[in-house]
Amino acid sequence: MGTKLRAQCKACGFRSEDLYTGFGFQGAGDHYMWPAICPKCQSFGLKDQRHPPQTCRRCRSVMVFYGSQDFSQKYYPDQTKAEPVGEDASSNILIGRHVCPSCGKVELTFEDVGYWS
Ligand SMILES: [Zn+2]
Numbered sequence: 001m002g003t004k005l006r007a008q009c010k011a012c013g014f015r016s017e018d019l020y021t022g023f024g025f026q027g028a029g030d031h032y033m034w035p036a037i038c039p040k041c042q043s044f045g046l047k048d049q050r051h052p053p054q055t056c057r058r059c060r061s062v063m064v065f066y067g068s069q070d071f072s073q074k075y076y077p078d079q080t081k082a083e084p085v086g087e088d089a090s091s092n093i094l095i096g097r098h099v100c101p102s103c104g105k106v107e108l109t110f111e112d113v114g115y116w117s
């Protein structure tokens with residue numbers, strides 16, 4: 001059960017598939033799936049936030065969760081190149097703009113499209 005989100009980027013037109021965030025499909029309640037991005041290869045997808053670190057399937061880097069307060073710190077290894085992201089202001093990913101996995105600009109927005117169970 002959880003919230004169904006969709007992400008889209010105004011800059012490049014990226015649209016995610018429906019993201020079934022929340023407790024995992026296994027029903028054990030021990031998973032909490034949440035959107036994350038790989039700081040190295042920009043792979044994007046749901047990862048289990050209850051069990052960090054989660055590694056990227058492609059390059060094995062540690063994925064960074066959207067909405068986490070240290071997003072910027074973890075996503076930008078070089079802090080002088082860090083851009084202001086929604087996470088700096090709010091842990092609610094529906095607020096603000098986020099890093100786009102497709103073009104890398106801080107233009108990604110998340111939309112709540114309902115509950116799933
Ligand atoms: Zn990666």
Ligand SMILES: [Zn+2]
Pocket residue numbers: 009010011012013014100101102103104105107
């Ligand atoms: Zn984009």
